[in-house]
Each structure stands twice: as structure tokens, then as C-alpha cells.
């Protein structure tokens with residue numbers, strides 16, 4: 001029995017491949033398991049395959065290999081069933097400008113062949129702070145309200161899984177934070193949420209787990225906190241009481257990076273190592289006759305982890321294609 005079947009995942013993706021007609025491999029052997037009620041952020045640079053992956057799960061794009069199950073049902077053989085379990089909030093605002101908010105959401109429920117449910121419409125619109133706008137035409141709403149209507153629309157048929165494709169692309173900071181609160185509230189309803197983003201701070205703010213995708217492959221999936229803990233490096237910056245022209249030879253082994261003005265040096269160390277080397281460094285700094293004015297430490301962010309992973313992936317791919325060409 002696999003881990004996935006023991007924990008009864010909401011979404012189980014195995015060996016997923018998508019090669020477009022052009023021959024371009026947008027997804028290469030993707031395995032991903034998403035548990036009920038979690039928020040997973042799918043993080044990746046432009047063109048990494050995020051939208052292709054979401055479209056495949058939603059049944060919009062046909063996979064060319066592998067399998068996807070939503071709530072235990074195969075998305076190809078039981079497409080109707082899985083589609084009803086999913087709500088998709090698209091990147092673009094696709095709403096009828098002259099329709100009212102309430103009718104927009106009601107109509108969406110009808111499209112899934114579900115009986116009308118005024119109490120549920122009221123509940124959804126209240127949750128998204130749209131109830132007082134229920135009779136307002138879409139064209140009169142602000143950008144932030146329109147985005148909330150898109151979410152209400154995607155929730156109207158009571159999906160178990162909600163996809164948000166770049167929910168805050170191109171919106172201002174205030175609205176971004178408002179969207180994060182909306183997503184956190186939705187999680188309380190028990191819905192499983194998958195969002196794509198290339199804003200690392202967004203993943204850091206709202207996700208339980210983060211999956212990093214690059215060039216059609218999942219590079220890693222982990223709990224956000226564990227990822228930072230596991231991959232993170234810490235740095236120690238030492239401020240000197242005078243300007244140095246270079247790192248003294250006796251400190252060369254520490255790979256210190258001098259600040260531009262020569263008044264401080266940064267040492268990077270691994271928190272998982274048995275010895276961080278800090279004690280020895282400070283002793284050697286003292287032995288070199290340098291006086292320390294101040295010390296600061298910092299933990300690398302998810303952003304640094306992401307950039308180093310994706311850059312490493314690019315290096316490997318470049319090396320591999322150079323090898324193939326040779």
C-alpha cells in the first residue's frame with residue numbers, strides 16, 4: 001500500500017506527461033499528491049508548466065501520459081464527476097459586465113446542473129464580502145471585487161477543490177493581502193486549495209506546502225516551514241570597527257564576502273552541520289587583530305531557496321544539452 005492510499009488524498013497525480021502537438025514537453029513525469037483541506041502553492045518561473053498542470057487536472061488539457069485522480073476518480077474515465085468536484089478561478093477576469101453579482105454566481109451553479117440554493121448563494125457572497133453588492137452590475141465593481149466574484153462563481157457548485165491561477169498577478173499590494181485573507185477564510189470551509197504563483201512571498205504567506213516546478217518537472221514538494229528549515233542557510237555578518245582593504249589571509253578558509261565599503265564581512269553557514277564554524281571564525285578574527293563592532297545573523301528566505309534551485313536546474317539542463325550536442 002502506498003502512502004497516498006493510506007492518507008486518501010484529494011488529488012493523486014502519477015507519472016503525468018503532456019507533450020503538445022508542437023512536440024514541446026510541457027510536463028515531464030509529474031508525481032504529486034495533495035491532501036484534503038490543504039493549501040498547496042505551485043511555484044515556478046514563467047513557462048514552467050503551472051497552467052498546463054492545472055488545466056490537466058481540470059480536464060481542459062488532455063494528458064499524453066500518466067494518471068490523475070480527484071477524490072479517487074480518474075479525470076479521463078470519470079470526467080463529469082471530477083469536473084463537478086473542481087472550481088477554477090482563472091487568471092483573466094471573465095465576467096459578463098451587465099449582469100448582477102448574484103445572477104453571475106447563481107448562473108454558474110446552474111451550469112453544473114445543480115438545483116438553485118439561495119441560502120448557499122447568500123453564504124458564499126457574505127463570506128466574500130459581496131452580499132451588499134449582490135444587485136450591482138459587474139461593470140460597476142472595483143478590480144478587487146471582480147476577483148472576489150470570480151471566486152464566488154468558482155465556489156457556486158460547492159467544489160471540493162479550488163484552483164486559483166495567479167490570483168494576484170498584477171494587483172497592488174493592498175489587494176494582494178486582501179486576497180490572502182480570502183484564501184485563508186476559504187480554507188476554513190474545508191476546501192482544498194491549489195494556487196499558482198510566481199510571487200514567492202505569496203507562497204510564504206498562505207501555503208501549507210510548496211511545490212516548485214521548473215521546465216515541466218517538480219523539483220521538490222515540502223511543507224513550507226520544513227523547506228525553509230531544511231534548505232535554508234544562515235549568514236553571520238561581522239561589522240568591524242575599521243575599514244579593511246581585503247580579507248586577511250588567515251581568514252581565507254571562511255570564504256567571507258566583504259561589504260563594498262570594507263567595514264563588514266558575511267560568513268554563510270549550514271544550520272544542519274555539526275559545527276557551524278562560528279566559534280573558530282570569531283577566534284580567528286580576534287587573532288587577526290580585528291575588533292568586532294557588531295554581529296547580525298539572517299536566515300535565507302524561500303525566495304533565495306527558489307532562485308538557487310531553479311538556477312541549479314538551468315545549469316544542469318544547459319550542461320545536459322551541451323553534452324547531447326557534443
Ligand SMILES: Nc1ncnc2c1ncn2[C@@H]1O[C@H](COP(=O)(O)OP(=O)(O)OP(=O)(O)O)[C@@H](O)[C@H]1O
Nearest residue numbers: 020022024026044045046047048049050051052053
Ligand atoms: N498549446 C500549446 N502548444 C504548445 N506549447 C504550449 C501550449 N501551451 C503552453 N505551451 C508551452 O508550455 C510551456 C508551459 O506553459 P504554461 O502556460 O503551463 O506555463 P506557466 O508555468 O503557467 O507559465 P506562466 O507563469 O507564464 O503562466 C510554455 O513553454 C508554453 O510556451
